[in-house]
Amino acid sequence: MADLITIAHARELVSKVTKPLAAESVPIADARDRVLAADLAAAGDVPPFPCSAMDGYAVTAGTAGRTLTIVAESRAGLPATRTLTEGEAIRISTGAAIPAGATAVIPQENVDAQDGTITTRTAASAGDHIRDRGEDMRAGATILTKGTVLGAAELGAAVSAGAAELTVARRPRVQVLSTGDELKAPGEPLGPGEIHNSNGPMLVALAEHQGAVCPPPGRLPDDRAATEAGLAAALDAADVVIVSGGVSVGPHDHVKPALATLGVEEIFWRVALQPGKPTWFGRRANTLVFGLPGNPVSAVVTFGLFVRPALAALQGRADEHMFQDEAVLGTAVPRNADREQAVRVRLERQDGRLVALPNGPQGSHIVTSLLGADALALIPAGEGELQAGAAVALEPLPR
């Protein structure tokens, strides 16, 4: 089918027009899961001073069997003020500053303590049990690079490096809209021909999981004027508009003509993908618009393949999953002659190999096929079946 573009081509086109959002500064406490927008350097050396790695005694280097007089204490946060000289010991805690004059620490279990003195049971060499200044970080060294997703370890490192606020990418504002006269809100009783709007909450959950800020999802009736009004408001407020359903060419599909009227430029329409053929992508200035198919599984699959990488790129986050994982098929899968298939699979380790097993019926309306699935396996277009044992590329199933 000449008018369908490949998944890879569609992703290239999305990537080409997706520009990172501006950066903002946020307190460490609000920075988890955000994407660093500038390299972070250490403000000072870490540790900032030589300190003890053990509870014990700061001493000068020397042999076993010395009897030393305890002359002071260096506690964490409360350094000794006295300089240590030969024949003396200063009681010291883990993390406390090494007193001037001391060159080693003897752990407390290696001394016999008497009243006011200790006798060393082991020799002490210069540097023993001392953490050097700057051992962890050197002042000015780059600790975190732009594009890093801030997890617990990154936040800890940033605080150690002296930061209180971090420069991160702004979160994309994503407006989710669901079209369809048949749609009812969650829990609402259904009249004849009606179904619940599962896409709205699902797409919001997916987008928020990718770092987006989502106002409540909107619902648009299958009416041209209402569709246009809803899309116009979304375009004015959002960085990304995700509209599900109504994007095809039926008499009640108003999304494409409405977007055209609103000046949204079409970048692609229809992908050689099953499920997810009727996928539309365009933009107006820097606002991206994804018209996703109405069927819930198709909406999730196309979100994963096209929207997820765009939300990552808007935040300056590398999309580390691009076609890099592979598995072997556990069972034969019928191929689609014209379209690549994104099959929901469970993954199992068998004899050291990662095996992909289709997760039940694959219809694009079977929401339950998403439950318990681990990934999407991409089955290349072609005749017949792709045999068990064939290698397939994996894509993450968006959560």
Ligand code: AMP
């Ligand atoms: P459409 O793309 O509008 O032709 O819709 C394709 C199929 O998806 C139809 O069966 C719709 O009822 C269904 N559908 C559309 N939108 C939603 C939604 N928000 N939640 C659940 N199903 C939907």
Ligand code: MG
């Ligand atoms: Mg519809």
